Amino acid sequence: MNELETFEVFRTLSDPGKEQLEHGLLVHRFPKSQIVIQKGNSVSGAYVVIGGQLRVFTITPQGNEATLYFIRPGEICVLALNCIFNNLLYPAWVQAEAGTRVGVIPAPVYRTLFQHEPPIQNLTINALSVLVFRLMSELEEIHSLKLDERLAKFLLLRAGVDGVLRITQSELAAHLGTTREVIARLIAKLVAEKSVETRRGAIAIKRPEELAKAGSIGL
């Protein structure tokens, strides 16, 4: 039984489909922070994250990173899909976090699966759709919200159940497409009004209501 069958979609394939998949599948492991794909690389197949997590980001001319999104276990890299369906080069950078395991389904295999297997069709369409929505709301947010509002939203949406978000301010800045100093300034305000506390490499949310107000999120 291949590793992808931990995920439901791949269990519901037809038998010939499963066979094709087993034949082609490759599994890679990446150590922490390793760059998996660079902008301009050609893409050999569809990437499915089995464990760990991948981070997709771009780099601005000034050298700042801006995170586009994450790929978590069971998810598939949509940009790579785009590339294999349209024969394009990969348009961003990808970095592995923690010990990440990734399954690679070679492009030709994936394309035949897509033609005949409804589960793969759904998976594909869904992945693309979700990305479109994320990107659109991201765009809308950038146009309509100020940085402090986006920050508040980000903190709320990503904090764990204990209200603690393990992330450095530089990383935060990268996610929001700005610089560390700006983030530090905004967080200082939040600390002043006791909405959050800061630690090295982490932020603890103390008064989510305040953040929700700032980020215009219904709580």
Next chain:
Amino acid sequence: MNELETFEVFRTLSDPGKEQLEHGLLVHRFPKSQIVIQKGNSVSGAYVVIGGQLRVFTITPQGNEATLYFIRPGEICVLALNCIFNNLLYPAWVQAEAGTRVGVIPAPVYRTLFQHEPPIQNLTINALSVLVFRLMSELEEIHSLKLDERLAKFLLLRAGVDGVLRITQSELAAHLGTTREVIARLIAKLVAEKSVETRRGAIAIKRPEELAKAGSIGL
């Protein structure tokens, strides 16, 4: 022969596929500037533009519009696709420009076509992919370019062969997600350096080289 067969994709369907399509297809006509879909509407099917052009945009809390993209003849509304595949409500506004004709393929019909007809699969994947790329480069641009650079790029990419772009400054502002005054200020600079001339409802590009420099486009 139905109106969609002016476009190649729909001519390459299998016979049963064509039949299904003919059964379900509806064609609508819209006068200039009519709002076609409002945010939150439910979506009845896939929209294919036959003639004219649709404009998809959002509205910020301050009431400013920001254009997301256009749908031209032969293209399909990807957001509507998303909605019919995932049973969502439409997430933006759509407005018709000029006398636009739109074909509507009801959701169930489209879904069966998608399952069995490779041309429709390709069309769908392509439409989604292209949109993802557009949105991503838009995002990257917003992060990395300043407004004047984005403006220069926009002018160059959209001007006709005669170097004239028929658009009001308010519309320009909407496309770039800013306000008219800001656009006026930036254009004033361009006029001062004689890169462009302005008329009522139009802008004439006089020295594309200058704009290309500003917008960091290789000419």
Next chain:
DNA sequence: CCCGGTCTGTAGCATTTGTTACGCATTGCA
């Protein structure tokens, strides 16, 4: 031809964001 609506040109000020430049704290490693 006049008038109301739309489009444009400008100015000045308020805010937000980016930049530069430090100093200190914490961590992990030699």
Next chain:
DNA sequence: TGCAATGCGTAACAAATGCTACAGACCGGG
């Protein structure tokens, strides 16, 4: 323990953008 690397806090300044306000130009319809 000492040192280097990394992360954080802060200040002052520069630049970009947004907002308010107003005046003149142009257009089409009555």
